Amino acid sequence: MSQNMASPHSPSTPRLLQFATEWNVLQKKIGSFLLLLLLLSALFLLSILYSSSTLTVTTEEAVSEGPLLAALLAPTALSSPQKPSPESNAATYEAVHQSNSSVAPVTETTSQSPVSDVEDKCEMSRGKWVAEPRGPLYTNVTCPTIPDFKNCMKYGKHPGFLYWRWKPDRYDLPRFEPERFLNIVQGKKLAFIGDSLARNQMESLLCLLSQAETPIDVYKDRTDRFRTWFFPSHNFTLMVMWTEFYVQREPRVVNGSETGSFNIHVDKINTNWTSQLSELNYAVISGGNWFFRINYLYEDDKIVGCVNCWEKNITDFGIPYAVRRVVRKALESISACGNCDGLVTFLRTYTPPHFENGSWFSGGYCNKTKPLDESDLNLNGIEWELRKIQNEEIERVREKSGGKKFGLLDVTKAMMLRADAHPGADYDKRWVRNANDCLHWCLPGPVDMWNEVLLQDIIKNSSVE
Numbered sequence: 001m002s003q004n005m006a007s008p009h010s011p012s013t014p015r016l017l018q019f020a021t022e023w024n025v026l027q028k029k030i031g032s033f034l035l036l037l038l039l040l041s042a043l044f045l046l047s048i049l050y051s052s053s054t055l056t057v058t059t060e061e062a063v064s065e066g067p068l069l070a071a072l073l074a075p076t077a078l079s080s081p082q083k084p085s086p087e088s089n090a091a092t093y094e095a096v097h098q099s100n101s102s103v104a105p106v107t108e109t110t111s112q113s114p115v116s117d118v119e120d121k122c123e124m125s126r127g128k129w130v131a132e133p134r135g136p137l138y139t140n141v142t143c144p145t146i147p148d149f150k151n152c153m154k155y156g157k158h159p160g161f162l163y164w165r166w167k168p169d170r171y172d173l174p175r176f177e178p179e180r181f182l183n184i185v186q187g188k189k190l191a192f193i194g195d196s197l198a199r200n201q202m203e204s205l206l207c208l209l210s211q212a213e214t215p216i217d218v219y220k221d222r223t224d225r226f227r228t229w230f231f232p233s234h235n236f237t238l239m240v241m242w243t244e245f246y247v248q249r250e251p252r253v254v255n256g257s258e259t260g261s262f263n264i265h266v267d268k269i270n271t272n273w274t275s276q277l278s279e280l281n282y283a284v285i286s287g288g289n290w291f292f293r294i295n296y297l298y299e300d301d302k303i304v305g306c307v308n309c310w311e312k313n314i315t316d317f318g319i320p321y322a323v324r325r326v327v328r329k330a331l332e333s334i335s336a337c338g339n340c341d342g343l344v345t346f347l348r349t350y351t352p353p354h355f356e357n358g359s360w361f362s363g364g365y366c367n368k369t370k371p372l373d374e375s376d377l378n379l380n381g382i383e384w385e386l387r388k389i390q391n392e393e394i395e396r397v398r399e400k401s402g403g404k405k406f407g408l409l410d411v412t413k414a415m416m417l418r419a420d421a422h423p424g425a426d427y428d429k430r431w432v433r434n435a436n437d438c439l440h441w442c443l444p445g446p447v448d449m450w451n452e453v454l455l456q457d458i459i460k461n462s463s464v465e
């Protein structure tokens with residue numbers, strides 16, 4: 001994996017180095033405390049693997065140097081070295097995501113009007129996975145940057161899941177063309193903004209493009225949350241920027257220890273990513289899974305409610321409300337960006353995990369060997385509702401935005417069907433034993449399709465046409 005390690009000092013990214021410096025300061029402040037916690041929790045990697053819905057890292061190695069761990073698990077490396085007692089967050093997660101506990105109280109927020117007119121216009125969501133004998137564009141040999149956590153075949157996954165292609169009902173989605181993509185984005189900068197699934201898409205694009213040109217790893221911050229690759233022949237910059245909620249948040253501390261929950265300031269944008277918008281030509285934002293935790297919502301620095309908290313004196317607004325608030329805030333911030341001329345923004349719609357018969361902490365697994373059937377899907381569930389909200393917010397910002405372009409990478413339905421394409425048990429478990437990963441996507445795999453859609457949408461939105 002060492003070829004993935006960035007040289008953190010790149011003359012071309014002085015701005016980004018500021019983040020590295022901030023991290024260093026932060027590290028020093030909490031370093032010893034964290035180290036102790038990390039050592040103590042070494043035996044409980046499984047239980048803190050996945051605080052609610054996003055995987056969590058706990059070892060110092062992972063924090064400081066493990067691109068493979070960081071890629072998958074970075075989310076709470078520094079922000080929540082919580083004790084291995086994820087029951088409350090995890091139970092929430094399970095209640096929302098487990099089909100065999102679909103009557104759990106939290107799902108009351110999930111059963112509202114699943115269908116809107118907006119959806120009918122979206123061709124991407126009508127289609128099916130069809131057999132594709134050609135298989136993927138790359139392998140773990142031709143793409144050396146696949147992190148071990150997503151290098152599923154290396155860890156024994158049967159490659160059958162690779163021989164499928166998404167066929168929208170009304171058109172053909174062309175196979176990805178690396179040269180074409182690079183030619184269109186020549187001289188441009190593209191960033192994936194979001195959580196570990198934004199990272200997953202960046203890693204897929206990196207593999208796809210590296211079939212045409214070898215990328216240079218130019219920047220990585222201390223915890224690998226901000227990362228930059230460069231394609232010199234095409235002067236193309238590919239970035240990933242970490243943000244769980246788009247807005248500001250701080251880990252919620254109770255009696256001196258972090259809880260795995262966050263205080264989310266729905267009215268305050270997280271400038272870690274917006275401060276870099278003016279450098280970008282393309283932004284791809286995504287998110288959602290972090291809202292399945294117990295989180296608290298703040299406005300004007302005052303608590304206004306929560307998500308999943310079950311506390312008598314606090315209003316529980318539900319996941320959909322919280323997602324809508326922050327998506328709107330993010331899109332409005334992009335729309336209001338004064339020096340972001342020509343910025344094209346895409347929102348990649350929500351994709352769910354596929355744990356069966358348990359969750360990450362209770363033996364849940366995902367060992368299906370074929371895509372699901374459309375008839376297996378529940379379109380009254382929260383996955384579809386979050387997609388609808390994302391859809392509506394894109395429509396809303398399009399109507400209000402003066403000239404900026406906004407698009408949707410509508411992959412929810414396609415990915416709801418791909419219970420067969422997660423790492424599951426087939427990934428590097430040196431640090432994380434026994435837990436299955438049914439949230440992220442194998443590389444190569446159906447996540448590559450997200451970039452096929454991105455290429456088509458960039459072509460549509462490109463000024464050259």
Ligand SMILES: *[C@@H]1O[C@H](CO)[C@@H](O)[C@H](O)[C@H]1NC(C)=O
Pocket residue numbers: 140141151153154
């Ligand atoms: C690539 O995957 C194969 C299985 O298909 C595995 O044997 C091999 O070790 C992997 N190689 C690398 C470099 O990951």
Ligand SMILES: *[C@@H]1O[C@H](CO)[C@@H](O)[C@H](O)[C@H]1NC(C)=O
Pocket residue numbers: 019022023026243247248249270272
């Ligand atoms: C912004 O980045 C800094 C440094 O990396 C980090 O400490 C802080 O938590 C981030 N803020 C948010 C809201 O993510």
Ligand SMILES: *[C@@H]1O[C@H](CO)[C@@H](O)[C@H](O)[C@H]1NC(C)=O
Pocket residue numbers: 254255
């Ligand atoms: C915090 O500490 C107080 C006093 O020790 C205790 O009564 C309370 O239950 C603790 N709260 C939590 C959430 O652990």
Ligand SMILES: *[C@@H]1O[C@H](CO)[C@@H](O)[C@H](O)[C@H]1NC(C)=O
Pocket residue numbers: 303311313314
């Ligand atoms: C809710 O009640 C608990 C326990 O009485 C208290 O600690 C907390 O501050 C209250 N929250 C709000 C928003 O009033």
Ligand SMILES: *[C@@H]1O[C@H](CO)[C@@H](O)[C@H](O)[C@H]1NC(C)=O
Pocket residue numbers: 099100356357
């Ligand atoms: C596992 O879950 C599936 C639905 O997700 C259900 O049909 C099946 O009966 C469960 N199997 C066991 C052994 O609980």
Ligand SMILES: *[C@@H]1O[C@H](CO)[C@@H](O)[C@H](O)[C@H]1NC(C)=O
Pocket residue numbers: 365367368369
């Ligand atoms: C999936 O895993 C479960 C639990 O280990 C097992 O009972 C089942 O037979 C497996 N299914 C397949 C298709 O391998």
